Amino acid sequence: MPTATGESVWPPPSSPSEESQEDREARLEQEKEAKRVSDAIDLDLNAEKEAKKKNVHGAKILLLGQAESGKSTILKNFQLHFSPNAFHAEAEIWRPVIHLNLVRSVNFIINMLAPRSASGTTSPTLTYPLNDSIRRLFFSLAPLKSVETSLTKRISGSLSPVILDNSSTSADSPYAHYHPAKASEISVRSGVGWKGLLKFRRQSGSSSETHSPEDIQNRRIISACADDIIALWRSPGVQEKLRQEDVFLKDQPGFFLEDIERISKVDYLPTPDDVLRARVSTIGPEEHHIPMENSLENGGNDWIIYDVGGDRSQRAAWAQFFDDGKFNYVSLLIAFNQALAEDETVNRLADSMKLWRMICSNKLLASVDLILLLNKIDILDAQLKAGVQFSKYVTSYRDKPNETEAVAKYLLDMFTSLHKQHSTKKRKMHPHLTCAVDTKATAAVITHIQELILIKTLAQTNII
Numbered sequence: 001m002p003t004a005t006g007e008s009v010w011p012p013p014s015s016p017s018e019e020s021q022e023d024r025e026a027r028l029e030q031e032k033e034a035k036r037v038s039d040a041i042d043l044d045l046n047a048e049k050e051a052k053k054k055n056v057h058g059a060k061i062l063l064l065g066q067a068e069s070g071k072s073t074i075l076k077n078f079q080l081h082f083s084p085n086a087f088h089a090e091a092e093i094w095r096p097v098i099h100l101n102l103v104r105s106v107n108f109i110i111n112m113l114a115p116r117s118a119s120g121t122t123s124p125t126l127t128y129p130l131n132d133s134i135r136r137l138f139f140s141l142a143p144l145k146s147v148e149t150s151l152t153k154r155i156s157g158s159l160s161p162v163i164l165d166n167s168s169t170s171a172d173s174p175y176a177h178y179h180p181a182k183a184s185e186i187s188v189r190s191g192v193g194w195k196g197l198l199k200f201r202r203q204s205g206s207s208s209e210t211h212s213p214e215d216i217q218n219r220r221i222i223s224a225c226a227d228d229i230i231a232l233w234r235s236p237g238v239q240e241k242l243r244q245e246d247v248f249l250k251d252q253p254g255f256f257l258e259d260i261e262r263i264s265k266v267d268y269l270p271t272p273d274d275v276l277r278a279r280v281s282t283i284g285p286e287e288h289h290i291p292m293e294n295s296l297e298n299g300g301n302d303w304i305i306y307d308v309g310g311d312r313s314q315r316a317a318w319a320q321f322f323d324d325g326k327f328n329y330v331s332l333l334i335a336f337n338q339a340l341a342e343d344e345t346v347n348r349l350a351d352s353m354k355l356w357r358m359i360c361s362n363k364l365l366a367s368v369d370l371i372l373l374l375n376k377i378d379i380l381d382a383q384l385k386a387g388v389q390f391s392k393y394v395t396s397y398r399d400k401p402n403e404t405e406a407v408a409k410y411l412l413d414m415f416t417s418l419h420k421q422h423s424t425k426k427r428k429m430h431p432h433l434t435c436a437v438d439t440k441a442t443a444a445v446i447t448h449i450q451e452l453i454l455i456k457t458l459a460q461t462n463i464i
């Protein structure tokens, strides 16, 4: 239809006076439909805006659980899943940690075999019935003590490292880190930001930290000691002594003695699998932003994961996070069967139940949904297959089948019922059995958590 200026506009304005009843109804119906579509688009845009503002497309998850339950390992899985390039790029930073885990296992064995007085203190005058070949290995592996000191210093920065109090000898002793059943661990304060420190050193200056003379020296020593480490580890006498002492080094975190040939190579670069198995215990809460490398994931928003130290001396620091407005989910990780490193009289499962009750009944967390991860399911499986009787630890299990599926179901039922009993408000709980060192299986759990977050976001913005 031409206007006064000769232009045509489309659609032509309707002239209601000329409109038939039928046309009018059709027009009103069309206008209603157009408004509905336009409102839906507005709602969608608003939801996206709100989501961006509150970062609700991304998730905020607080990881809780005992020491060694696998919190930091789950965090690494999130990083690998959402930021794979960054994860691979920083693999090299984990090499000193993996080497430190390795030399600590070796030094642990040497300390265990070292001459010892009845009081438990080391004494060079007492002789332990060592055969000549093991004696020779003591000498050839002696440089690993200085490698341990050097790596510990590097990872902890200028601050002295925090060694978990599992040493049974005086700090001045050369065997200060000896524990009757466990290699000592390095703990890193979040403030030190050891990864940042190593990254910074790596990036600054031409002589990068991963190629500094000290680093090269450490790697050469480890490489030169490789054959003797293998000889020590495979020696029947050593294996027998470990059995006598009830030490299961293979089941301990940060066990790399079976990988020595590969990881002692001077040009060794850790694989994702190695990174997941590396052990550094966490001290103090850490906030980790995980950027989405695939911008289509989670609306491109970072996920924020809070990781805490699970050692009992660390738990007071958890309280600052008890605010249900802060998180989409709180996740408790539980692991099975071993005693706590910090108090061997406390069974891990009993301690986990106590933690779970505390989380469920906490009024400040009353409306936050919970994710329960029954982790280290592979270890549970291996232990049951090796003949460990679950009913010995949980007497109420009585004579039910000593098999992984039945035991896992029993545990999940037990934690589900505690959740029902102790939650002050109705809220959801999502249980999973996990093996955090299995990236494929853990990816499926992460995808499920992603779906939960998406559904929750859509529900909050009234889209569903």
Ligand SMILES: Nc1nc2c(ncn2[C@@H]2O[C@H](COP(=O)(O)OP(=O)(O)OP(=O)(O)O)[C@@H](O)[C@H]2O)c(=O)[nH]1
Pocket: 065, 066, 067, 068, 069, 070, 071, 072, 073, 074, 252, 253, 254, 276, 277, 278, 279, 280, 281, 282, 283, 308, 309, 310, 311, 375, 376, 377, 378, 379, 434, 435, 436, 437, 438
């Ligand atoms: N076999 C096995 N090992 C696991 C699993 N999850 C974690 N680990 C290992 O257990 C060790 C401890 O895991 P971390 O993630 O450091 O434990 P954490 O809960 O962060 O411990 P803290 O920082 O001390 O509170 C690491 O060496 C992991 O590689 C699992 O499902 N199976």
Ligand SMILES: [Mg+2]
Pocket: 071, 072, 073, 280, 281, 282, 307, 308, 309, 310
């Ligand atoms: Mg940790």
